[in-house]
Amino acid sequence: MKQTSPNILLVNPWIHDFAAYDVWAKPLGLLYIASILRHHGFNISYIDCLNRFHPLAPVTDPGARHGRGPYIKTEIPKPKGLEDVPRAYSRYGIPPEWFLDDLAAIPRPDLIIVTSLMTYWYPGVSETIKLIKEKYPDVLVLLGGIYATLCREHAQQNSGADRVITGPAEDIILKLAEDHTGFAVKKNFSPDDTDKWPYPAFDLQHAISYIPLLTSRGCPYVCAYCASGFLNKKRDRRSPESIITEIKYWHKNFMVKDFAFYDDALLVEGSQHIIPMLEEIIASGMDICFHTPNALHIREITGKIAALMFKAGFKTVRLGLETAAFDKRSEIDSKVTIDEFKRAVTYLLESGFDRKQLGAYILAGLPGQSIESIEKSITIVKKSGITPVPAYYTPIPHTAMWKKAVSSSRYNLVDDPVFTNNAIFPCQHDPFSWETISRLKQLCATE
Ligand code: SF4
Structure with a gap:
């Protein structure tokens, strides 16, 4: 069993859509997982592709509009079959160059976990995993979240992840992390007692609006x-x-x-x-x-x-x-x-x-x-x-x-x-x- 703490990277992927806006939308499940893993001795890095407060982003007041606000966006080609929709289609979130720089700046991960939300946002998930794999081809990528749970087979075939996890991950994440990193975990957490969960790792964000x-x-x-x-x-x-x-x-x-x-x-x-x-x-x-x-x-x-x-x-x-x-x-x-x-x-x-x-x-x-x-x-x-x-x-x-x-x-x-x-x-x-x-x-x- 590995004795030194492994590095785990958690990623909130891009959204590809005709419209998106941060209406109090955060990957709560992923940040709970980050917190549980950190609580058990893993070194955690977090990259939020939707980060409105990235150091390179234009400065905005986190407190404005009760914390809500627009994502950075870049127009991209519409998906096949939707070319006739008379609206612009965009990647919402930080530019890919910033993402690649952020990937290069973290300690080399032993395991990467990506989440997913709306089913029709999967092209953003696939693009995120593609770039991760370019940088870290040998590191295992796990995909969880709502799209992964609702469309498991589609995600297995199209996301680029090495493994797709379905359902709430709080009760299996420690075993998964142990299996994939070789780090012996001393369990100090009960998935059934939500009162005792460590708070989600919002402190890993650049700002908490x-x-x-x-x-x-x-x-x-x-x-x-x-x-x-x-x-x-x-x-x-x-x-x-x-x-x-x-x-x-x-x-x-x-x-x-x-x-x-x-x-x-x-x-x-x-x-x-x-x-x-x-x-x-x-x-x-x-x-x-x-x-x-x-x-x-x-x-x-x-x-x-x-x-x-x-x-x-x-x-x-x-x-x-x-x-x-x-x-x-x-x-x-x-x-x-x-x-x-x-x-x-x-x-x-x-x-x-x-x-x-x-x-x-x-x-x-x-x-x-x-x-x-x-x-x-x-x-x-x-x-x-x-x-x-x-x-x-x-x-x-x-x-x-x-x-x-x-x-x-x-x-x-x-x-x-x-x-x-x-x-x-x-x-x-x-x-x-x-x-x-x-x-x-x-x-x-x-x-
Ligand atoms: S089933 Fe869904 S839509 Fe209906 S009340 Fe419950 S959460 Fe709301």
Whole structure:
């Protein structure tokens, strides 16, 4: 067994897409893995291809826009089959030259771990691994993350990684690292006890403009378009105390003000989770802001929870409405009724939220969905007094809607995930024109 600590490189790859923006998007799973490995004696290097605060990037204020901001981008050729899409296609993230320089500057890795997110971003993953392999042809590259889990065979054939890992990696990473580096690990960590996990290694970033928080995993609902149940087979929650301690840690030591919840079901089982957590945050007097880029469950919003959210400093609240075609919604989910929606909005507005802070996601581009039904949903949301936020449907393998998506698409979704890009409305036989999309956006924006 090797005695000296091996070097492990972790990489967040590029995004190739028609559009991308950092809306509190960080590779949380990868940074947990980095932290677990570091906690067990490995030397960790981290390269984030999406780094907006790279030393060579134009200087921007990490605190602006509550930590959000645009990625650096470079226009690149569109993928085969999408040449006719009338929009520019780009590599989002640092230029390849910077990446190669960063690769050359780190200690030679004994193992490299790359993550992946959206399935249709895989060309960015493949390009990242290709450059890694040019620099370190003999070093084993493991690929994990969402694309790897949802499209395992495709990733095995197309990513360039030596090995593809599926599912949550926290419980297997130490064994993998041990097997591939020969370093004997003394295990000091229980994958099942999320309260005891070391905090994600955000300190490896050049700047911390916000912190994503995962206070629970999994979701008790089963929506036809969502892969949450496939990606997280079990549901578990951290204790409110451990979450508060983590928030205080980032706020005190790194002056972080903005926190984004990544939970799929943050408000579920509220009396044991969100309520004590928010009461404690309010009592602490910390001057911090919270954002929920993942939708909240409307049904769980009571007057008490809405008031606590406001007092605790929630600034961006997104509700999972998805459709206001309530008569047809049982085909896609069973999340909410019109009365529940109206009641939740009333609670939030009465608690003091500005209507601009409150948005309801409206799904657009579902198989067979008409433009009229989307317009109707937008109108209902606006009448309720909050902002409609279009969420363009992405067909995802292993979901109940996948078969219908495949049969209704004008593309071959099964063979190439690049065609599941929601920007091209893959499940509309007759794709929405850019004029239609602009009209929807305008409809959402007008008072
Ligand atoms: S869409 Fe939301 S509520 Fe539905 S299964 Fe996914 S995470 Fe749960």
